Amino acid sequence: MARPGSISSIAPHAPFLPTLADALVSGTILPNWRREGPFWLSDMTIYLPTRRAATRLSRLIAERLGDQPMLLPDIRPLGGEDPAQEPFLPPYEPITLPPPINRFKRRLLLAELVEKWLATQRGATAFSAPGLGGHSGPPNSAEILALADTLGTLIDDFAIARIEPSRLAEIDDAQLAGQFQANLDFVSFVLGAWPSILEAEGEMEAASRTNALLERKAASLSTVHGDRPVIVAGSTGSIPTTADLIAAIADLPNGAVVLAGLDTTMDVSTAEILRDPRKNPHGHPQYGLIRLLRRLGTPPEAVIELAQAPSPRTDSLNAALGLPDATADWARFAADRAKDLSMAANDLSLLRAKTPEEEARAIALCVHDALAKHLSVAIIAPDQTLARRICAELARFDIALDDAAGTPLTRSRAGRLVRQAVTVLANGLDPVDLMALLRNRHVTVGLGRAVVAPAAESLEMGALRGQRPLPGFDGLRRAIADNLEKRTPYPAQRLNAESATEALALLDAIEAALEPLSSLLAGPFSASGLATAIAETMERLRLQGPDETIAALEGEDELDRWLELAQSQGDRGPRFAPSGLALALEGLMAGPSVRPRRPDAEDVVLFGRLEARLMGADRMILAGMTESVWPEIADPGPWMSRGMRLAVGLEPPEKLHGLAAHDFLMAAGTGEVVFTLPERSGTAPATPSRLIQRIEALLGDALTKDMEARGGHFVDQARRLDATGVPPRPAGRPAPNPPASVRPRSLSITEAETLLRSPYDIYARYVLGLRRIDPLGADPDYAERGNLIHDILGDFIHNGHDPLARNAFAIIMDLAHGHYARLDALPSRRDLWLKRFEAIAEAFLEFERQRTHIAIRRAEVSGKIELPFDSALFTLRGRADRIDRGVLGTLEIIDFKTGQAPQPKEMKQFFAPQLPLEAKMAELGAFGPDLAHRTEAMSFIKLSHGPEALKPTRFAAADGMSLGDMVEETFARFQRHVEVMLLRDGLPMPARVLPKASQRFKGDYDHLARTEEWTLLDVGEDES
Incomplete structure (x- = not known):
């Protein structure tokens, strides 16, 4: 039972620490304590929940004393001090407690137990780890560590509440779901065995240690302080040992308890409900305080309010946060x-x-x-x-x-560098991850940033964009060699000998730097093994280059401390699978943070x-x-x-x-x-x-x-905040008008349609010199799949293979495996596309076998013609998918399509000029003398594995025109368009003049032309 008058409270509307300082200096608290001389405050001991609050209260008391010479009270954070700092307290002998177990070590020990227990659960046909959303299958590294943390929290709950694990036997497991029955057995085992595990480690739980220190403090209060004042303020006593200490202070002759925010106007019925846990009052703001007052044996009405006057704010907040039944009174209130x-x-x-x-x-x-x-x-x-x-x-x-709270260690610069290094290996040298690591300005690998930065640029443009390297560092080296020797068909940048040498040297250095981590991929590893590998890798990644000073790295000191702690754990903890390398790192590094310098x-x-x-x-x-x-x-x-x-x-x-x-x-x-x-x-x-x-x-x-x-x-x-202050005004369609002297003097046959539909694209490509660069690490799309199919079929015909041969299918599939090897880093995608290509190959061979009238087959044949104009020569160049010459000498031109062929209406209106221009080029000898003949058939053929596979779509001539007339008219229109758009001054080159209604993808230059700002394309039904 607390001494009458020893319990007071400060209402929410009064600032807590200033009010407490006023009450201490004025004598409102402990009015009978003598206030004479310069030492009366120094006899006081004050306990507060946090160190920051203790520092602030000291300052506030000093301000109120002004110029008076006075020693300040002993203000301490509420908690057990280290036994080594306790004075000699007869009859209490000095005690020696084991040190508290480090939370990282505890996480490893518990994770090891969790892993072994989960292994015993995997025999069940519907295994589901607790708390993982019911997903079947064993949890990964991060989930095991997360389960260990929640198990540690449960151990803390038992220790703080001072509940013996034997109480678990009181649970009626017959009423539990099957998973919780298994959980109960495991929790009982862990709580029973945990003290022995701690004893073997020579340590104890931090919560149990704090309990012991607080219990000793509560028992020694009267001996240590005697009649001197002891005040505890601001605590809710939510921890039982803290509540016991508060109760012991309240029993002292000059002890005082100052609560925070108790509703001293609370009626008796509300207090009774809050005292009864069966009525679920736990979410009420006064629940903890009423529970503490019950421990102190003091009713709310006996608590002294230190705030000066009632406040509408406090009354309104108390009403708003009241019990559920009290909400019925809100209207009246x-x-x-x-x-x-x-x-x-x-x-x-x-x-x-x-x-x-x-x-x-x-x-x-x-x-x-x-x-x-x-x-x-x-x-x-x-x-x-x-x-x-x-x-x-x-x-x-x-x-x-x-x-x-600071910044989590994993999000600091040091932690980010570690994550980048681990992610590169965990994701198999994914291009995005590799470039993220190489772009980190703290990566020097003994070469220095002046060497690493340009070499990384060469590696990115020469090996990672425009092609798909084979897996591993050897695959990257081969990609660089292929680029240098011009075996790469679509590189973003051609490398010279010097840039290739720099890129290869960087690959060697980064492979050597990552070697300690990559060695973990050989088999299961421990937390200490991971920490050792990270320490060695970080040292190599940040190895100083010639004449270079290494920049400071935020979080480096905290990372070093974490690595030292993790390395000291030996074989403790579970074994992590190589496939869970990144997840293991994320789970193990959770917790530590990096505090910035505290501002003045x-x-x-x-x-x-x-x-x-x-x-x-x-x-x-x-x-x-x-x-x-x-x-x-x-x-x-x-x-x-x-x-x-x-x-x-x-x-x-x-x-x-x-x-x-x-x-x-x-x-x-x-x-x-x-x-x-x-x-x-x-x-x-x-x-x-x-x-x-x-x-x-x-x-x-x-x-x-x-x-x-x-x-x-x-x-x-x-x-x-970020507005310019000027109302936004939509910009119109860009229409650049460069002089004819800088406009292109050569186009490909596929760009003839582009010139018709969007001259801006020609301007961006040739006048500005801009080329689309493939996204870094993008998944292969339908365009890449189409290129692969074209290359395979083209190689089959170009290399002179006979479609009628018995082994034709085996030959074409061998070619396919060679071309699809660029997808070896994506085996599931490669295998799926290869399987679909088998159907295309069979249909292609069957299509060719039916064409017995063909004498010469030419695939992927390139050519060009020069067109004389008054002002300049103009070159039309191109590469045709297929040009076949029949036994009668006429040509058939085929364009294989993995996408959609032009609509007949587009052909008739001269908006699909590619095949007619190929026919004219062939007739003029652009593709060689053996193909310098008239074209009698032009077709689009769909390459697919469905029922429409290799079904030809004949080129549709305009009404009243023969195919030959269509070729001549298309060629004439093209020449006039070139003369007007490219060889004369004055005509602008706007974007999307005649956009295709059926186009579902964005053009390469749409973002530069800002097409989404000014276009609204009405897409109707497909025209036929």
């Missing part, structure tokens, strides 16, 4: 206290942004506005991703923010929820007010259900909701408060926090709209 509600909402703002990015930008503007008004600002952001976004946005205004100014700070309970500011920004963030998800974990936890005496997960609601109450109680939330999170709508929904429901629509208007001011500023 709003009617009776309309003026109080209006006063409570005066300094509240609600900032609704569309996205988290916009939310962070608006928060930064809100901070900037406060600092401009000389106000202090505190931001509470439980979502660490949002916190980092806010820091980035504040950098716009050169505002440094003290983020206590503290006008703006970023708090966690616990710190915000005590620390105030002129403007409080409560960020990320969405469900699953504030409050977090009440997840019981994968090992025990909610009912199982209650059965053994553990608190339900909803306890977290009560703590979140209490922290919200304290943060929103005083001064100017801004609530922020996004409307969307990722691709899904974001649900506003239940705490915000309750406040909106109590205040009503009018006051809520006023709150949104105040917050909307910053959202509007955020949306206008």
Whole structure:
């Protein structure tokens, strides 16, 4: 039973630490303690939840003392000190406790147990690991480590609650699902064996160690402090040993307890409901405090309120966050206290942004506005991703923010370099991953960035774009050799001897640097083995080049500490499969963070929820007010259900909701408060926090709209921040008009149609000299598949193979395997395309066998003709898929299509000039004297594996015209178009003059022409 008058509270509307400092100096707390001389404060011992709060309280007390010479009280963070720092306390003998087990070591030990247990579960036909969404199959490395972490949290829960593992036997497993029955057996085994495992390690659980220290402190309070004052402030006593210590302090002759935010006006019925856990009051903000008061034997009405006067804000918040049954009284509360509600909402703002990015930008503007008004600002952001976004946005205004959480080690520059190195090997030298590593400015590999950067450029353009290297470093070396020897058909850049040598030297250096990590791919590896390989790889990647100074790497010190810790673990932990290399790294490096240098100014700070309970500011920004963030998800974990936890005496997960609601109450109680939330999170709508929904429901629509208007001011500023101030004006279709002297004097036959439909593409390609570069690491598409098929069929005919031969199919498939070898890095895609090509090959051979009238077959034949004009010569060049000469001497021209052939209407209107121009070139001898004949047939043939495979589509001549007339007219039109568009000045070259309605893909230059800004193409039914 606490001593009467020893329990007090500070309401949310009063700043906690300043009010506490005032009460200490004025004597409101412990009024009977003598206040004479310079030492009366130094006799006091004050316990606070955090070190930052202790530092702030010291400063506040010093400010209130002014010039008085005075020793300050002993202010300590609430928790057990190290036994080595305790004074000699007769009759309490000094104790020696084992050191607490490192959380990384614990993760490995538990992961090893989890892995072995899961291995015993895999014999079941429907194996499903707990908490993994019911997915069948064994969990990967990251999931095993995540399960180990949740198991460690469960061990902490038992230790903190001081519940013996034997209580698990009280659970009626007959009522459990099969998976939870298996989980219960495993959890019972682990909790029973864990003390022996810790003893063998010479360590103990950190929670158990803290319990022992707090229990010793509680037992020794009267001996250590005697009649001197001891005060504990700001704690909710959610940990049982902390509640015992608070109770022991309250029993001291001069002990005092100062609670945070207790509702001293609470009625008896509400207090009774909060005392009864069977009524599920765990999500109420007062639940933890009422539970603590029950431990202290003190009713709420006996607690002394230290705040100066009642506040409409506090009353309104308490009403909004009340028990579910109390919501029925909201209408009456709003009617009776309309003026109080209006006063409570005066300094509240609600900032609704569309996205988290916009939310962070608006928060930064809100901070900037406060600092401009000389106000202090505190931001509470439980979502660490949002916190980092806010820091980035504040950098716009050169505002440094003290983020206590820091940057996760894996997201620091050092961690990013490690992830890039591991990802390159885990993904089999994927081009995107490899270039990401080589583009990292901290990668020097003993050559220096002055050598690495241009060599990486040569490697990218010469081996990774425009072709598909074979797997491994040897495949990249072969790709460079093929490029140098011009065996690569479509390179993005031709390499010379010097650039090829530099690229090969870089490959050698990067392969040697990654060798320690690549050696892990030979078999299962341990955490310490991975750490050793990472340390060696990092040293080689950052090996200093000649006359080069290595730049500092953010997070390097933290990475070194993590590597040293991981290397010291020996064989502890599970064995990770080589296929899970990247996942193992992500799981093992989870936890450590990199703290930036703490800024000198503290006008703006970023708090966690616990710190915000005590620390105030002129403007409080409560960020990320969405469900699953504030409050977090009440997840019981994968090992025990909610009912199982209650059965053994553990608190339900909803306890977290009560703590979140209490922290919200304290943060929103005083001064100017801004609530922020996004409307969307990722691709899904974001649900506003239940705490915000309750406040909106109590205040009503009018006051809520006023709150949104105040917050909307910053959202509007955020949306206008990057605007130019000039209303956007749509740009028209680009129509460049270069002089004829720089326009091309040569086109291919396929570009004849381009000249008709989109002259801008000719301008971009030839005048600007721009060429499309294949995306890095893109999956093969239908265009690449079409090129492969054309090359195979072309080689078959070009090499003189006879379609009538018995082994023709075997020959064509041998060619196919050679061409499809460029897809060896994508075996599933290669095998699928090869299987489909078999049907095309059979249909192709059958098609050729039926063409007995053909005397000469020519495939992929190239040629050109020079056309004389008054101002210049013009060259028409091209390569025909197939030109066959019949026994009667006439030609048949075939264009094989893996896509769609032109529509008959397009042919008749001269919008498909390719085949007629090929016919004219052949007649003029462009493809050789044996093909210098008249064309009597032109066809498009569909290459597919379906029923329409190799079905010809005859070229459709315009009405009233023969095929020969069509060839001559197309050639004449082409010459006139060339003369007007390319050989004369004055005519612009606009984009998409005659776009194809059936075209479903974007052109190579559409983004430069900004076609989506000014076009609206009506796509109707296909015309025939």
